[in-house]
Structures are given as structure tokens and as C-alpha cells.
Amino acid sequence: MRSNPEASWGLKLAALGGLLFLHVPILIIFLYTLTPDETTYTFPLPGITFKWFGVAWQREDLWRALTLSFQVAAVATVAALILGTLAAAAVYRSNFFGREAISFLLILPIALPGIVTGIALRTAIGGFDIPFSFWTIVIGHATFCVVVVYNNVLARFRRMQGSQIEASMDLGANSIQTFRYVILPNIATALLAGGMLSFALSFDEVIVTTFTAGQQSTLPIWIFSQLVRPRDRPVTNVVAMFVMLITFVPIFLAQRLSAQNSDTEGETK
Numbered sequence: 001m002r003s004n005p006e007a008s009w010g011l012k013l014a015a016l017g018g019l020l021f022l023h024v025p026i027l028i029i030f031l032y033t034l035t036p037d038e039t040t041y042t043f044p045l046p047g048i049t050f051k052w053f054g055v056a057w058q059r060e061d062l063w064r065a066l067t068l069s070f071q072v073a074a075v076a077t078v079a080a081l082i083l084g085t086l087a088a089a090a091v092y093r094s095n096f097f098g099r100e101a102i103s104f105l106l107i108l109p110i111a112l113p114g115i116v117t118g119i120a121l122r123t124a125i126g127g128f129d130i131p132f133s134f135w136t137i138v139i140g141h142a143t144f145c146v147v148v149v150y151n152n153v154l155a156r157f158r159r160m161q162g163s164q165i166e167a168s169m170d171l172g173a174n175s176i177q178t179f180r181y182v183i184l185p186n187i188a189t190a191l192l193a194g195g196m197l198s199f200a201l202s203f204d205e206v207i208v209t210t211f212t213a214g215q216q217s218t219l220p221i222w223i224f225s226q227l228v229r230p231r232d233r234p235v236t237n238v239v240a241m242f243v244m245l246i247t248f249v250p251i252f253l254a255q256r257l258s259a260q261n262s263d264t265e266g267e268t269k
Helices: 009-031 051-057 060-093 099-111 114-127 134-159 162-170 175-203 207-212 219-226 230-268
Strands: none
Touching: 009 230, 051 230, 060 099, 060 134, 060 175, 060 219, 099 134, 114 134, 114 207, 134 175, 134 207, 162 175, 175 230, 207 219, 219 230
């Protein structure tokens, strides 16, 4: 196997600059969760304190928003796994007129600006006189979560060998058995990666939620509302750090799953 050539110093410096550009603001947020000053950002810090973690822990409105975010993300992820998998299977297994157009329409919501999707959903909700509720938020989040699952599963379907499904049918397996013993093992990691990415996207979504939540407050909406309160800045930083840690875990695991699957496929070729 031929080894990859070592990257030049220019590429290494460019990569380092990109990492610093992306992650220094995150490190600043982490830093200011420890400041004793509740109204201004001063550097160097006048001291170090962990009291804001305790203050955040005691905020009942924060816990309500956190619970709602978890519930919405979980339900939206389940809906995305079901709808995205069915849509990917239909596009992959069926050859019908307009298939490419339907595939394009399925991925369009994630390409549209969030404010466009939010306005469209708000108009539809108002047009049908649907009251704002937990389910209106879930519907809004499902519009882009379905796309994530659809793309992951469809890509995995296209890498599958069609002969496996045909062989299963030839051996007398019905559709359910073929799905359980042949298709599901092949797409399991794609489902897991797509589900974790969907959960992370739903958990920290702001724009679409603003148009579909009504008077409800998810955790990102709660953070956004606290920005106008200067004395709550340290608490807001603590919560923002918590959101980043929560979303980091599923994204990291999804990336690892995708990398492991690519390595496995490379070894089998």
C-alpha cells in the first residue's frame, strides 16, 4: 500500500489557522464561565469562580427548556429515521418517472435558509389554524432531520450489492426477513450516524424553532432570550457550553462511525 505524502508546512499552517478561527470563540465562552464579573467581559479575568454553574443548576426555567429540547430532539430523530429510511428505500429500489426530481425535493429543505423554512411553516400553521404546541416544533425540526437520515441511508444503499437482496429472495426469505437479516445490518451504522446528527441538529436549532414554538422555549431559544439581560451573561455562557458539549458527543460518534465504515469498506475491496 502506498503511503500518503507528508503535508507541506503551508498546508499545516493553513489547517492550524482554520482550527483557531473556528474554535477560539468557543474557548472564550468556556473561559468566561469562570469570571466573577456578572456584567462585563474583561481580560484577564479578575478572578475565577464556579458559582455560575450552581446558579444555572437552580434555574427552573432552564430545566424546563432543557427538557423540552431533549423531548423535541428525540421525537424528531425517531420521525426522521422512519421517514428518511422509507424515502431512501423508495428512491433506491424503485425506478419511476420523476425519481430524480423527488430526490431533489427531499434534500431541498436543508439547503434553504432556515428563515425561509420557518416562514413557510408559520404560514402553513396559521393557514390551517393549528395551535402552537410541542408537535409544531417537532414538525419544523423533522423537515431538516429527515434530509440528514435520507442522505446517509441512500448513500449506504448505493454502496450495497444488489445481489445480496436478490440472493435472499431466491433463498425464500420474505420482505421482512430480507430487511432484518440483509438490509438492516448493512444500513445500521448509517442509521445510527444519521440519527445522532439529526439529534444534534434538532437540539441546537434556533431559527425554525422561533417560528414554530409560539410561547414555548427550547434551550437555544432560552439562551437567545437571555442575551438581552446583561447580568445573566455568565449563566448564559455556562448553558452555551453545556449545549456545545451535548451536541459534540453525537457529532463525534457519527464521524467515528462513518470513518470506521469507510475503513471497513476499503479493506473489503
